[in-house]
Amino acid sequence: MSAANPSIKLCHLYPDHMNIYADRGNIAVFRRRLEWRGLSLEVAEVGLGDPIPADCHLYYLGGGQDRDQMLVAEDLAQKADSLLDAAGDGAVVLGVCGGYQLLGHSYMAVDGRPMPGIGLLDVETTAGASRLIGDVVLEVTLNGLTRTVVGYENHAGRTHLGGGCTPLGRLRRGHGNNGDDRCEGAVAGRRVGTYLHGPLLPKNPWLADILLGWALDHAGHTSELKPLEDDLEKSAHAVAATRAGKRR
Numbered sequence: 001m002s003a004a005n006p007s008i009k010l011c012h013l014y015p016d017h018m019n020i021y022a023d024r025g026n027i028a029v030f031r032r033r034l035e036w037r038g039l040s041l042e043v044a045e046v047g048l049g050d051p052i053p054a055d056c057h058l059y060y061l062g063g064g065q066d067r068d069q070m071l072v073a074e075d076l077a078q079k080a081d082s083l084l085d086a087a088g089d090g091a092v093v094l095g096v097c098g099g100y101q102l103l104g105h106s107y108m109a110v111d112g113r114p115m116p117g118i119g120l121l122d123v124e125t126t127a128g129a130s131r132l133i134g135d136v137v138l139e140v141t142l143n144g145l146t147r148t149v150v151g152y153e154n155h156a157g158r159t160h161l162g163g164g165c166t167p168l169g170r171l172r173r174g175h176g177n178n179g180d181d182r183c184e185g186a187v188a189g190r191r192v193g194t195y196l197h198g199p200l201l202p203k204n205p206w207l208a209d210i211l212l213g214w215a216l217d218h219a220g221h222t223s224e225l226k227p228l229e230d231d232l233e234k235s236a237h238a239v240a241a242t243r244a245g246k247r248r
Contacts, residue, residue: 008041008212010042010044012043014072017071018063019063023199024062024199025199029205048075056086056091058093058094059094061096061098063096089218090190094193097153100194101115103117103120104125104159105123108127122188125160128156132179134173135150136173136176137149137171142210148237148241151200151204152196158178168186170182205233
């Protein structure tokens with residue numbers, strides 16, 4: 001397909017405020033993995049005060065510092081209806097770190113200030129006295145398939161899941177949602193939240209393709225994604241997994 005007729009429309013929420021730890025790289029992965037298959041990506045960037053388009057197939061919200069996250073939380077809470085409607089209609093939503101927290105019901109910052117969430121994921125987060133930092137390895141099951149996912153976490157949040165979602169994965173290494181329950185991230189339908197930065201998707205092509213497959217399905221394209229070689233991606237994945245084991 002040509003760029004004039006994109007196969008997927010992606011909404012990048014708050015790219016100027018929520019782009020810590022190279023989270024923008026996840027969008028580059030989406031674009032290239034589509035292009036390698038003869039497909040294309042159209043990106044709409046939404047900032048403070050901008051309306052959220054309701055016709056996108058994939059929505060992405062990265063991580064940010066608490067100061068930026070507070071600005072984003074207040075703005076997002078005022079205009080989230082179109083995002084909630086899109087997710088209810090089957091659009092894919094990916095939130096990373098601060099974005100993950102804002103997809104939940106609320107986040108209490110380390111200074112005691114509450115930030116509103118939008119309730120897209122049934123999670124609550126409160127900042128702890130220390131940060132949870134390091135390499136992460138987890139076992140993830142999506143679409144009936146189980147794979148290892150790797151990444152890096154650096155967050156003060158202690159996130160606890162309610163009954164409306166399940167963990168993205170079970171930890172082999174790392175701290176995860178709260179350092180206690182050995183779980184990382186949250187999934188509810190096609191809504192995914194995770195603390196994994198790095199960015200996440202270059203080292204986890206399987207997860208990238210799961211998300212793209214969901215988005216293509218929402219866009220009305222039912223054909224399966226053809227396999228890619230992914231030699232470099234698999235090597236990066238293996239290095240990250242080995243490093244996490246050494247830092248245990």
